[in-house]
Amino acid sequence: MAPREETETEAATGETPVGAPAGASPPALGVGMVGYAFMGAAHSQGWRTAGRVFDLPARPVLAAVCGRDGKAVRAAADQHGWAAAETDWRDLIARDDVHIVDICTPGDSHAEIAVAALDAGKHVLCEKPLANSVAEAEAMTAAAERARARGQVAMVGFNYRRVPAMTYARRLIAEGRLGKLRHVRVTYLQDWLVDPDFPLTWRLQREHAGSGALGDLGAHIVDLAQYLAGEPLVGVSAMTETFVRSRPLPAGASAGLSAGGGGAAERGPVTVDDSALFTGRLASGALASFEATRMAAGRKNALRIELNGERGSLAFDLERLNELSFHDHTEPAASSGFRRILVTEPEHPYLEAWWPPGHALGYEHTFVHQARDLLHAIATGTEPEPSFADGLQVQRVLAAVEESAEKNAVYTPVLPELPAPQAL
């Protein structure tokens, strides 16, 4: 790897520059993570494992984790392997041994933490959806652009791009194996809100989550559709619904997906959607359909996507994430059909570092791949994917979906980037 100029961050922290000449041991990059529950555990797994599996240009060090309760965050640090614990994210950002700030909190704090971390000279990984509003996502993207000029990178945690079968599907589509794209069909279904007495956790409150199934699950499938198609959505027509409009107030702090702490007699209003259903048009004219719900009884984390082009089709089911179905429509009709590709060969994305063919990967590996890719982006000084700009584009789609739903499904353009203000 070619050496590059030392960045301001590295100069400030005294770290050996990432991308040092071959033979030098990889330099350490300290990670500081905010939030330690569901995604915090998954990201910890990624940071702990990436350097033990992949040959990395930098060695991630789990420097410090941050929560709001001192005792609980100390316990989380011990459980997940973090050297230190903080109770204020500002103190985490200020630490000299933290070079990457990893944001695993609900959406209401993403913008404030990310902008502060970038302005303080840190690289940032931020969970999805990037923010709770387009305005916040714009501010974050502007901060990322300013930081980019100083050699910092910022990435969004759309981890499903890093399922090897999805990365490989993108490669096949980019090679033209589907030809001109006609359809993208995506559903992301869960069932943890079917119970009307599931407590009113942060995911059901607009001020904390921004939106409901839309921002939680819809953000993933919008990103995946745009990533695989290689083009943005330009307009949508949408319906959303909140089937259960009040829920029991949680008795105590409760993790987003667990029912723990519920059951109180007092109920509060649900201020987000339970389900979002929308169609869309991609820039090339291809049509797309999306369904995101937490009300699909029996469906636990069922993400399915199919793409149809003039030369073939691809289909994927997250419950069988080592497999990709591919139909080559240029083959003779009599012998053609969907074939199952087992995406575990060393030639497949990320697989060169894992197990022999057929020894399957799972959900957690996507977070290892995410850590790997961010460290490579830092080392090579390249824009990571998905960037904050990609996260902003998804946010604009979510906003267009909400606007369309408010207008009874009227077709609503996804606002393009605003032109730069004209000089007077």
Ligand SMILES: NC(=O)c1ccc[n+]([C@@H]2O[C@H](COP(=O)([O-])OP(=O)(O)OC[C@H]3O[C@@H](n4cnc5c(N)ncnc54)[C@H](O)[C@@H]3O)[C@@H](O)[C@H]2O)c1
């Ligand atoms: N990539 C994925 O597949 C995926 C899956 C689930 C959640 N997410 C996203 O990850 C983020 C977190 O979701 P989660 O499921 O981990 O939630 P969670 O409720 O399980 O955990 C949230 C954590 O943030 C902490 N926290 C909240 N506010 C804080 C603050 N101001 N300072 C410090 N800590 C704070 C909480 O104490 C908790 O540790 C959300 O943006 C969510 O949309 C992504």
